[in-house]
Amino acid sequence: MGMQIGFALFNGLTVGMSIFLVAAGITLVFGMLKILNIAHGSFFMIGAYVAYSIIGSHPDSTLQLVFAAILSGFVLAGLGLLLNASVFQRLRNIGEAYSLIATFALLMICNGATKIIWGVNYHSVSAPDALAGAVIYGSFFAPSYSLFIIGLGVLTFLALEIVVHRSSVGKIVRAIAHDSWMANLVGINTSRIYALVVMAAFFCVGMAGGLLLPNQSLTPLLFESYLLQSFMVVIIGGLGNIRGAFIGAIMLGLIEGANFLMLPGIPGILVYVILIGFLLWRPQGLFPQPGADTADRVEGMAETEGVPATMPPKSLSGGIVAAVLVVGVLASMPFWANAGFLFIVGFAMVEAVLALSWNLLFGYAGLTTFGHAAFFALGAYFVGFLLRQDTGIPFLALLSGSLALGALVAFIVGFVAIRRTSGIALGILTLSLGEILRRAISYSPALGSDDGLSGIPRPQIDLGPVLVDLSSERAYFWFLLAACSLVALALWSFTVGPMGRVLIALRQDPVRAEFLGIDVRRYRLLAFVISGAVAALAGALQAPWAQIVTPEAASYLHSTQPMLNTLLGGSGFFWGPIVGSAIFSGISYATRTLAGLSEVVSGGILLVVVLAAPGGVLGLGSRFSRTWRIGALHKRPAVDELARVGKQAVGGP
Amino acid sequence: MIECSNIYKSYGAIPVLKGISLTVAERETFTIIGPNGAGKTTLFKVLTGEVPANAGVVTFNGENITRLSASARVHRGFGRTFQVARILPCNSVLENLIIALEARARRTERGSLLQLRPSDRTWDDAAEIAGRISLLNKVDIPARFLSHGDRKRLELGVTLALKPKILMMDEPTAGMSPGDRNATIDMIVRVKDEDRLTIMLTEHDMDVVAHLSDRIMVMNYGEAIAVGTLSDIRDNAAVRDIYLGEEIGDA
C-alpha cells in the first residue's frame, strides 16, 4: 500500500510538472497581459505536432528530443509574433472579454488546421532509449522520463522566476498590464514588450508540446488535455505569479494522484471539488499581486466599452415592426425550409435564449461565468428524464419546474459564490461546477451515462378544451418559437425597466451603486437566479426538440457558446446575443459540408468579424450612428433652449 | 446626529486611525482637515461603511450602525461623494440622476412592475436637479465625457437625489477652477439650507473651509489634534505648523 501511495504521489508530481510546463505560457499571457487565451491548448497541440514532424515516432536520443522541443518552441514563437501583430495587438484596445472570442476563433482555426495538415489519426511517440528505463532506488523505482519532466519543470520554473520576479522585466510588464497608457508615457515601448511576452509564452508552450510528446497519443483532441488545468493553475497561483503557478500545478498533480487512489470510478472530479473549496477560501489565489487588495478598480479609471440601453426607446413602433417581421419569417419556415435547416434554426433559438440569460449576468450585472451550460443541462435532463418516464405531468408544469430548479440551484450557488468571489475567480468556480455536473452525469447510469438520454418524446399540452399536440416537428417548432419569443420579451422588459437600471449601475461601479443605497450583493444574486432559471428553461425547451440530451450539454465547450454568441452580436446591446446566435448558426450551417476545413473557415470568419467589429456586430452598426450623435451634441443649441425643450429632449434610446 | 468613539483602523500593519472620536450635531457643517495621508478619507470610509473599523462605535441618531453595510447606511440617510468623483461613466448625466432617484424611490414607494420608463415625476425631478447643479445644458452627454469639475458636480447631484440627511463630501472642490469653486460653495450653502442637511467634508482649500465650516477638526497621523471654530484652528500653533504654514496669498 505504501508503495502504491508513493507511486501515486510520484505520478502526481510528474503530472503536475507537465501541467506547469504547459501553464507557464498561459501564466505569462493571461496573468500578466490579461489576454484570456483559450487557444493555448491548441498551440500546445501544434507544438507537439511540429516536434513530431521533426523527430518522428522514435527519437534516437534525449538530445534530439530536447532539440526538437526547442525548435518547435521557436516555430511557435514565430507564430506568436505573427498572431501578435495580426490579432492580439488589435485586441488590446478592445477589452478583455473580446479577446476571449478572438482566441476561441484561433482555437477553431488551429484545430482545423491541425486536422488538415497532420490528419486525424493517432500517433504515438516513444521516449528515447535513454529515458525509456527507470531509476531504481531500493524498493522504489521511478521512470527516467518522469524524472526528466520533473527536472525540466523545475528548470523552467527557475528561469521564469528569475525573469518575472527578480528582474525589472516583471515590474514593467505589471505596469503595462495595469495601465498601458501611462506605461507608454513613462517611455516604455509597450508594443514591443507585448510582443516579447507573447513570444515568450508561445515559446514555452511550443517547447512543452515537444517535451511532453512521449507522454501521450497525438490526436487533434490533444488541445483539451491541459486546457482547463492550465487556467486553474493560473488562478490558484494568483494572476501572473510564476511561483504560485508552480505550486498550483504540483497541487493539481497530487490531487489527480489522490483521485486515482480514492475515487478511481470518477476520474478527475476531485480536482474540481477541491478547486471550488480553494476559490471560496482564497479567491485571490495563493500569491495575490502585491498591492492588489484595493486595486481591482483604479479610482477614476473610466470604463470605455458601452453598456446596454437603460431605457425603453421613445417609440416602440420600429421595434415592433422588426420583431413581427423576424417572428413572421421564422414562423413561415416550416413551410419552406428543409428539415435540416429547420432543426438548426430551432437550436439557434434555444441558444439565443441561453445567451440572453448569460448576458444578463455579463452585460448587465457585470459577472462573468464560465459554466452557464450547467444550468442548461439541469433543465434539459430534468425535462428529458421526466418525459421519458411518461409521468403524466403536464408539459407546462415541467417547464415551470425547470425554471424553479434552475432558480433554486442558482440561488444556492450564487449565495455562496457571489459572497466570496468575483471576476475571474467566479468564472473558474462556475466552470468547475459545470465540469462536476458533467462528470456526475456521465457516470450516472440512471441518466444514460456518456450516451445521455435518447428518444425523448415530444409532449402534448392540455389546455382544457383544446389539446395541442406537439409531437410533429412543425408543431414543436412553433411552440419553441412562441416560447423563446416570450422569454426574450420578458427579459427585455426586465432590462429596460428599473431593475435593468439598477444592474447597469452596479456593473459600472459597485461602490457607487452601494452608495446609491443599492444592496449590490442582493441584486447580483437576483440577476444570478433569474439567469440560472432562464438557462434551465432553455435546456428544458431544447430536450424535446433534439429528443436527446448528452452530458456534453454541461461541458465547458457548451458554456462558451453563449459567450461567443453574446460577444459576437454585442454584449452592450440587449439583442446582441440573438444576433450573435443567428450569425453563428448561419456560419456553422454554411460550412458544415466542408469537413476538415469547416473549423478553419468558421474560425476565420469569427476572427474577422471580431477584429472588424469590436463591440459586436451591433456595435459596428451603432458606431456610425454614435459618432454622428456626439458630433451633433457639440453643435448643441444654447442652454436656455435646452432647458425649454426640457425632458422631451432627453428621452430616447 | 452622528457620533463615533475610539475608532481604530489599520491596513495590514499600517495603523491609519488611532482612536478618533467625534460628534456632529444636526444641521452642522463639520470639516476635517489635515496633512496628506492623515487618515481623512479612511475616516470617511469607516463612517460610511465602505470599510469596517478594527475597533470603535459609530452611531447615527442614536442607533448603533457600526456593523451596517454601506447601502443600509444610505437607507438611513447617508449621502457620500468621493475624492475622485464616482459616477456611472457610460450613462448620460440625466440617466445618472434618474438611476439615483429610482434607487431612492424603490425604498420609499411601491412602483408598478410594468412601468418600464421612469415616471414623469422622476424625469421632472432629474431635470430639476440638473438645473440645480447647472448641468442642464449637458444632460444627455455620457458622463465619461464630462470634464473634471462637471463630474464632481454631477456626483453631488446624484447624491442629492437620494435626499440624504447627512452629506459626506471628500474634497468636494478639488480640481475646480476658482469660479466653479465659488459656485460650488454657494451651491452647498444653498442645498444645505433647502434640504436641511448636516454636512461633513474634508477639504484642502482654506477658502472653502472658511466659508462653509461651523466646526473644524484637524487630523494628523490618524489622531485628532484639534477641534474648534475656524479662529480656534487658525490660532493653534501646532496646526499652523503641520498644515497651514503661513497663509498663502490669494490661493
Place this chain on the structure above:
Amino acid sequence: MLEVSGLNAFYGDSHILHGVDLTVGSSDRVSILGRNGSGKTTLMKSILNAGPRIHGGIRLDGTDLARETSFRRARLGLSLVPEDRRIFPHLTVTDNLLIALAAAGDRAGLDLERVLDTFPMLGPLAARYGSQLSGGQQQMVAVARGVMPRPRCLLLDEPTEGLAPVIVRQLAASVVRLCDEFKIGLLLSEQNIWFARFCTQHVHIIENGRIVFSGSWDEFESRPDVKHRYLAV
C-alpha cells in the same frame, strides 16, 4: 524648445482645441489657466500624442514630433504628470519612480535619493504600493515620477489638486528648484493661481480650446477684465 503651432485636437467628431500656438523655451516656465473643460488636459495629452486625434505642428528642439509615438516623445524629453495621477498600483513607490527612468534614454535620469530628498513626504512611503497611498500622496508620487527621467520639458496637469496648503508651498519651491537646477522647461496647468505665479514666468489663458490671453504675470495683473472674464475671480 517645445513649439506648438496651429494645434487642433478632436475627440471623435468633437473639435476641442482650435489652432493653439504655444512655445516653451528651454528652462522657460509657462502656465496655462482656464476653467474646467476649457481644454488644458486635452492640450497636454495632444502634446504627447496620448489620446485625442490631432492636426498641427509640435516640435521639440526643432525636431518635428508629428510621426512619433507617445513613448518616443517621452524618451525625447517630454514628461507628463496626468491630472488623474495614474500611479501603478501594483508597484511600490520606489518602483513607480524607477520605472520612469525608461524615458531617460541616454540622458542620465535623476538620482532616486535626490528625488526622495526633494519630496520629503515620500521618504517614509518608499516601500508602500501605489494602491496604498492617499490621494495627495499619489499626487506627490506622480510629480516625482514625472521629474525622474530629467525631461527637457515637464508637463504638470494640476499638480496641487488635493494637496495640503503647506505641501503646496513645498511643492512650488521644489519644482522651481528642480527646474532651475536641471534646466527643465515647465508647462503647468493649474487652478491655483498662487502656485502658477510662483512657478512660472508666462501665463496663457485658454477658453473653449482657444488661447485668449498670453503674457507675463505683470501683464496678467494689469488686466483684471481678463481675470474676471475667463477665470471668474
